[in-house]
Amino acid sequence: MSYAVDAELAPWLPGIPDLDVGDPRKAGEIERALAARRPEPDLAGLTVEDHEVPGRHGAPSVPVRVYRPRQGSGRLPAVLLMHSGGFVTGGLHTEHAGAAAIAESVAAVVVSVGYRLAPEHPHPAAVGDCYAALLWLAETADDLGVDPAGITVSGQNAGGGPAAAVALLARDCGGPALAFQALGAPELDDRLGAESMRSCVDTPVRYRGHAEQSWAAYPGDEAGGPRVSSYAAPARATDLTRLPPAYVTVSQFDPFRDEAWEYARRLAQANVPVELHLYPGTFHGATLVSGAAVSRRMTADLVDALRRALAVAPASAGLP
Secondary structure: OOOOOOOOOHHHHHHOOOOOOOOHHHHHHHHHHHHHHOOOOOOOOEEEEEEEEOOOOOOOOEEEEEEEEOOOOOOEEEEEEEOOOOOOOOOOOOOHHHHHHHHHHHOOEEEEEOOOOOOOOOOOHHHHHHHHHHHHHHHOHHHHOEEEEEEEEEEEHHHHHHHHHHHHHHHHOOOOOOOEEEEEOOOOOOOOOOHHHHHOOOOOOOOHHHHHHHHHHOOHHHOOOOOOOOOOOHHHOOOOOOOOOEEEEEEEEOOOHHHHHHHHHHHHHOOOOEEEEEEEEEEOOHHHOOOOHHHHHHHHHHHHHHHHHOOOOOOOOOOO
């Protein structure tokens, strides 16, 4: 069917490749090619360092990239950032430009996580890696110049799932305490039962078939069954109390729209402060079309939400 896509986004649709995550190798090649087209961020105002974080329970070390504003003084808030990619593609390169922009615009230390990918490394590898990165961030807060009371988790698209899962794990494991969670069009529910998941069978960038493929890779044969953990699919969590305040965004023409909407509703019902934005005329990953006004607004709204949550004054440089 046809979709009333935003007029500034529509011209980009013919050039968007089909990221078929059923073939992780091919999808990875396409994702890296798309990432290579993005302009290199201006890193003059930042220090950028790569680290290897100890894995948990004998797991391999986790690569992270730390972005810190040069102008920041004293302890800064921190954002633990999980990348997109349908659980099967992506890495530190995926969020390089976005991580740099957030660090400068929010005046925060950003720690981007290169978690292991499915299907080679199914659940719980990704969430375990992200939680290991959170533990490292909290334990090395002094060395990183981070305020341990100002740590947030953030993830866009598939990265929103591990971000929500890490918030659940931090609560259930007694820490580290989180100040905020920012979930952008998150992929949260392997059961694929939401109305938007049933109806979005040919939407731009992501549609139901892609969701089926990514969940088949991530929890594998267990997908859709009764034994899938809420740390794999946070929509399955029955208790959402005592979670950090949340910022949730959804796109109009996105199969993940209604599961994210429902998660936000349930957070509010559990007395968790939550802010929900639905962007009309947008599709999954619309922020990649950086020239469109709605895409700029989506990015600026995220930056504003992080500033407010972390009580950071607007920066003079970076994103508006």
